[in-house]
Amino acid sequence: MLDNLTQRLAKVVKTMRGEARLTEANTAEMLREVRLALLEADVALPAVREFISRVKQKALGEAVISSLTPGQALVGVVQQELASLMGADLGPQASQLSFATQPPAVILMAGLQGVGKTTTVGKLAKYLQEQHKxxxxxxxxxxxRPAAIAQLQAVTAQVGADFFPSHVNDKPVEIALAALDYAKKHYHDILIIDTAGRLGIDEAMMQEIAALHGAVKPIETLFVVDAMLGQDAINTAKAFNDALPLTGIVLTKLDGDARGGAALSVRYITGKPIKFAGVSEKLDGLEAFDPSRMANRILGMGDILALVEEARKGVDVKTAQDLAQKLKVGGKFDLNDFKMQLMQMKKMGGLSNLMDKLPAQMQQAANGANMDQADKQVRRMEGIINSMTLQERAKPELIKASRKRRIATGAGVQVQEVNRMLAQFEQMQAMMKKLKGGGMMKMMRSMKGVMPGMR
Structure with missing residues (x-):
């Protein structure tokens, strides 16, 4: 996510922190690096100019110059201004959805074709059900668009929300009004309307969506924009903002572009808050957008709060408690427990998703490990365990040469992979013994040798 920008700015931050004294020269050098980093990431020139101007003004202010650690104080200024660029100055409530209306609250989704609108409707439905009940x-x-209705029906079914059927012969305004009437009669809290997009901005599309807006009077009108569009995202955002009273922005495919800075410009150009960011293709890959936390991630400071939230969503508390109790009374950590740990990791989005939220120093500690490859290895390990009998999972010591060959054949891997997985299991088993004895620090130091892909 915004990898190039993060790498450049994390380097600048590290240099700034080391400065015992701020001078006009080193401040100018820092601002030049930041400006280049933002422009390379496709952030709009007007947004970059204002950002640099505000940082420069505060950098030469009394609070930074008189600080005991001016380099660190300056990092704080950059973080605050980057968060402001993304909407922190609009206040904490700006990025929240509003439900302050007689149900059903209508959410209208707008944007060009191909930006991921329909998938985002499914993700948003899942988010609203799980987070807001x-x-x-x-x-x-x-x-x-051919199959647009069928696609929405499929993703809606996947997330367990209700779907109102429509047909290609119907008029969009009539569809929306019929759905609204149905939502009222069946006591739905929220109606999300997926609208038509085009490959480019045209008058007919703008008139149609304006008519839809006038008919259903949505409390939220969200502009969905592809973070990979580059400078085109800015032009599209401006056109939609002129045609519709937008209330917020949803960024999609933020995980798919190393630059992605144009997405940050959309907030600046429209003046509207970013409310959500799509961070993976999965239907749970939608995050409520927090400007300060995103600024931390871009500056290589990580997002520990997001990591905690992922853990809270992904970890099965009862399973964890059962394992702790089992170890406490002298039970052995077996391959069923090992598989459960792998599944918990997958629920949290895999290693690559977790690494993205860690501070830059911790990411560097992984020594450039290929996290995508590590996630594949986790899936292979799960497949190997699935090829074992229940007895083998409970008593791994039974697994000798002939059993290894059978397991490898069943999992579609080489015997060496089975041996490697068993070696990693034995390391984890040893770590669990230390954990029981309170050796948390020893366990953490051992993690590098056990986690797939880490060295």
């Missing part, structure tokens, strides 16, 4: 209805007013 809302009863959600979705409907497609896209009567032009």
């Amino acid at each position: 809302k009863k959600v209805l979705t409907v497609s007013a896209d009567v032009y």
Whole structure:
């Protein structure tokens, strides 16, 4: 996510922190590096100019110059201004969805074709159900794109929300009004309307979505924009903002572009808050957007709060407690327990997702490990365990040469992979013994040798 920008700015931050004294020369050098980093990441020139101007003004201010650690004080200024660029100055409530209306609250999704609108509707429905306990209805007013209605029906079913059927022969405004009537009669809290996009901005699309907006009077009108569009994202955002009273922005494919800075410019150009960011293709890959926390991640400071939230969502507390109790009373950590640990990791989005939220120093500690490759290895390890009998999982010591060959054949891997997985299991088993004895620090030091892909 915004890898190039993060690498450049993390380097600048490290240099700034080491400065015992700020001079006009080293401040100018730092600002030049930051400016280049932002421009290379496709952040709009007007946004870059204002950002640099504000940082420069504060960098030469009394609070930074008189600080005992001016380099660190300057890092704080850059973090604050980057967060402001992304909407922190709009206040904490700006990035929240508003439900302050007589149910159903209508959310209208707008944007070009191919930006991920329909998938985002499914992700948003899942988010609203899980995080806000809302009863959600979705409907497609896209009567032009082949299979658009069927696609929304499929993703809505996947997330367990309700779907209102529509047909390509219907008029978009009539579809939306019928869905709204249905939502009222069936006591839905929220109606999400997926609208038609085009490959480019045209008058007919803008008139249609303006008519839809006038008919259903949504409390939220969200502009969905692809972070990979580069400078085109800015032009599109401006056109939609002129045509519609937008209330917020949803960034999609933020995980797919090493630059992605244009997405940061959309907030600046429209003046509207970023409310959500799509961080993976999975239907749970939608995060509520927090400007300060995103600024931390871009500056290589990590997002520990997001990591904690992932853990809270992904970790099965009862399973963890059962394992702790089992170890406490002298039970052995077996391959069933090992598989459960791998599954918990997958629930948290895999190693690559977790690494993205760690501070830059911790990411560097992984010595450039290929986390995507590590995630594949985790899946292979799970496949190997699935090829074992229940007895073998409970008593790994039974697994000798002939059993290893059978397990390897069943999992579609070489015997060496089975041996490697068993060696990693034995290391984890040894760590669990230390954990029981309170050796947490020893265990953490051992992690590098056990986690797939880390050295």
